[in-house]
Amino acid sequence: MSKKNALIVILLVLFVDQITKIYIKTHFELGQEFVVFDWFKILFVENDGMAWGAKLSDFSAHISDKTAKLFLTLFRLVAVAAIGCWLHTTIKKKSAHHLICALVLIFSGALGNIIDSVFYGVVFDDSLGQKASLFSENPYGSLFYGKVVDMLHFPVFKGYLPNWMPFVGGEYFTFFNPVFNFADVAISTGVGLLLVYNHRNSSSKQNLN
Numbered sequence: 001m002s003k004k005n006a007l008i009v010i011l012l013v014l015f016v017d018q019i020t021k022i023y024i025k026t027h028f029e030l031g032q033e034f035v036v037f038d039w040f041k042i043l044f045v046e047n048d049g050m051a052w053g054a055k056l057s058d059f060s061a062h063i064s065d066k067t068a069k070l071f072l073t074l075f076r077l078v079a080v081a082a083i084g085c086w087l088h089t090t091i092k093k094k095s096a097h098h099l100i101c102a103l104v105l106i107f108s109g110a111l112g113n114i115i116d117s118v119f120y121g122v123v124f125d126d127s128l129g130q131k132a133s134l135f136s137e138n139p140y141g142s143l144f145y146g147k148v149v150d151m152l153h154f155p156v157f158k159g160y161l162p163n164w165m166p167f168v169g170g171e172y173f174t175f176f177n178p179v180f181n182f183a184d185v186a187i188s189t190g191v192g193l194l195l196v197y198n199h200r201n202s203s204s205k206q207n208l209n
Contacts, residue, residue: 105190
């Protein structure tokens with residue numbers, strides 16, 4: 001993949017990711033859902049932490065939510081910069097197509113969520129009990145303290161687990177419960193391609209030996 005094509009894919013992922021997030025923010029109240037199918041819903045939630053809503057402050061009482069959020073945003077910026085450098089190197093070396101595609105998707109997805117974390121706190125007002133306004137005069141946060149917008153929910157199965165199952169028998173269970181966004185889809189797809197690439201690369205080396 002050429003640098004030009006990589007840039008086109010990155011811009012396309014960012015456009016789809018941000019346009020869907022902006023639409024949800026300005027047309028849904030926090031917690032509002034729209035049922036597309038029984039197994040697919042548009043559910044507006046916000047995530048100010050890591051994957052699955054976890055926070056650094058959950059692991060230590062000595063870290064405040066505000067400090068944890070700032071640290072996480074700065075870490076994401078460093079990680080995106082590192083992935084960007086890796087991507088630039090792989091394109092320059094004309095590495096395997098699978099590897100470049102994987103890094104393009106991971107980079108663009110991570111950058112999409114970074115935009116939320118860095119800027120959304122200063123361009124949107126609160127979504128709790130109302131539909132947010134873009135470029136509001138009363139933003140809900142500040143620079144680096146934005147919340148990531150999630151909306152894709154696939155509750156493929158909902159029901160009670162069989163009583164014979166140890167520890168969780170009889171409990172209500174939803175699969176797949178996490179809510180995510182288009183940037184997360186890009187990252188997950190990229191990671192999947194990266195794993196496939198590494199597996200094939202390892203298999204090729206073993207065959208040569």
